[in-house]
Amino acid sequence: MATQAELVGDLKALRKGRGLFAGNVADRVGGTLRDLCGVTDEDGPGEIRYRVARRVTRLATGLPDDLRVAVLAAFGVLPAARHPLYQDRVAWVADRIHREPRTARRRIDEGIHQLAQLACTPQRAGTPPGAGWHTEETRVLAMLDRAAPEVLEHHRVVAGQDVTELELPVPPGSEVAYGGTLRSGVLTLPAPLGPGDTHEFALRTRLAVLPRQLVHVPGRQCDFLELRVRFDRDRLPRRVSRLPGGATAVQVDRAGEIRLTFADLTRGLTYGARWD
Known part of the structure; x- marks a missing residue:
């Protein structure tokens, strides 16, 4: 298992130069950080940046x-x-925190150490045996600016034990875009999952x-949720x-x-948003 010290070393190496936008980003992302972010040898620079930034x-x-702002700025994510x-x-x-540069450097270092602590805790590193499965990431997009409005949901789940199907709270009229077959609220997976x-x-x-409204009520552990709504600009709430x-x-942007x-x-x- 990756140690906190190894991860701190990888993060401090990545912040140099252009940070995450260095031309040789594949060489700049160390092995411990690669494992944490799911980077593979087949990933190109764009995919590596996406996975690490996410x-x-x-x-x-x-x-x-x-500390969050300091760390994300250090890597060039902001x-x-x-x-x-x-x-x-x-x-x-x-300039953002109204302090001297040496104080900003200390904030960045502190943020990197705390980031590594979060990444290396058992809760973040994996799911306890017997927990079944949990949602690592859910992204929901509601497109309300079209004649036939629709919602797209993208989910990434992590197995805590052997899993062949997932019980889901599926809205009426839903269909699978990819990743399995759905019947009566049960998603049958294309292949069995093992722990991790x-x-x-x-x-x-x-x-x-x-x-x-667009809302999400997690029935299981959910690490991250992103909700997007695209309104008809001629009928903004x-x-x-x-x-x-x-x-x-919540402010509606120019799009x-x-x-x-x-x-x-x-x-x-x-969790979510309501409008009128």
Whole structure:
């Protein structure tokens, strides 16, 4: 199993130069970080950047805000901090937190160490034996700007024991886009999963009427959730509220879209957005 010290070393090596956007990124991502992010020898530079950025960003949601920003800026994940030199990204962090560059460097180091701690805890590293399976990532897109609105769901699950099928709370009218066969709320997998194996599948649901909300209620452990809604720009909602905590307003961007992310979800709690 990867040690925290090995992961810290890989992360500190990656932050140099252009960070995640170095031309030789395949050589810059160390073995421990590769294992953590699921990078394979067949992956090209674009796929490597995607996998590493996704994993680091998800782990960083568990950090305090100042450390999260410092770490993501250090690797060049944040577009606003995507400078060609590490020292320039340090300066960006210093300006953001209103501190000297040496303080920004300490924040980055602290953030990297805490990131490695999060990655190496048993809860993050894997699922306890006998837990069945859990959702590592769910991404939901509601496309409401078309004559026949629909919702696409992409799921990545991790097995904690031998698994051949998944029981799912499937909305009426759903069909499998890929990743198995669905019948009566049970997804039969293309091949059995063993402990630690991952599987991806997608569902497509056509909507009979325009909804007033997009919500997700996890019945199992869910590590990360992304919800996107694309509204008709000629019929934008007057107000969009984030759930839980309906008093939090969400801004619709110029494309008529919203994007919400959640990490380490609580089972049975409603996550998503409501609009009118």
